Amino acid sequence: MKKIELNKTVQIIDQANNILILGHINPDGDCVGSMAALSLGLQSVEKKITVWSDESLPLKYRFIKTDFEKPCQENIDSFDLIIVVDTAVETRIGAKLDFSHTQTPVLAIDHHIAVENNFTYIHTDQSYAATGCIIYDILKLLDIKITKAIAEAIYAAIITDTGCFAYSNTNYRTFEIALELLKTGINTSEITSIIYNSHSPEYIRILGAALNTLELISDGTGAIMYVSSEMIKRENLINFDTEDFVNYPRSIMSVKIACMITESPNSDTLRLSLRSKTQDLNVSKLAKLFNGGGHKCASGARIKEPLAEFIPRLKKELENFLKTEHNKLSK
């Protein structure tokens, strides 16, 4: 693994002509927007681009213009470059492809904390609120025109990762890029409305069920909520995501750290989302206890453990974490 700077990243992309672009599992707005913006931009300078995600995209992101095409394992060597966006963790790549025998370099472009991995190159910069913003800078450095479609994709990436410019990762640069995107004539209220007001009735029902599981611990500073496979079956959900559920317990005044667990429909995996209201309570440390990672205020993990066993374990770890970390702050 070789960490590289922005200029080198741009140079590597510039020199490649046949590029495969991948994202991460549970594709979110930043992942989809980054994949789309990068592919549209590079196609406009006559590069051959293939974009792929094993998982179908959540409905709310389908307005982002991208054509998906499944690459064959046998053809992996035919690409000059493979780019993975919004993650630098190999097990989180959103396509089941084996890169271990290919000569094709794999480049990760991300804004999370870098972890040890087997990518050929990794460009990660935590000062960016979204990977979409890094993609914006890359396209600008390549002298690529930011079209309306590219701007829509990057704007979607920004608002999902900043909670519409509300989270603490939002900075001067985020607004600066957003302003440039606005100049292309994008309809920001429409994009926001599609992403936030396009829920199905089933989504609201499963949210109701999830809210009923809310439990507060450590004097109301910790909150845990979950969705079980049983609840998913009961509501007969097929295409759904619980990505933003964690914002509800997070919105409680006393809560410092909110946890949301989603059990997969076949009960074999748990997805844990962790949110902290303050950078001083670094939830990526908590995520690490479960082999996960992420940012100071937003982290997560995938856990192979029955839900009924994991909940008490999480409760204990969260209690300990709040006791040690929160006490440090109040001193």
Ligand SMILES: [Mn+2]
């Ligand atoms: Mn992101």
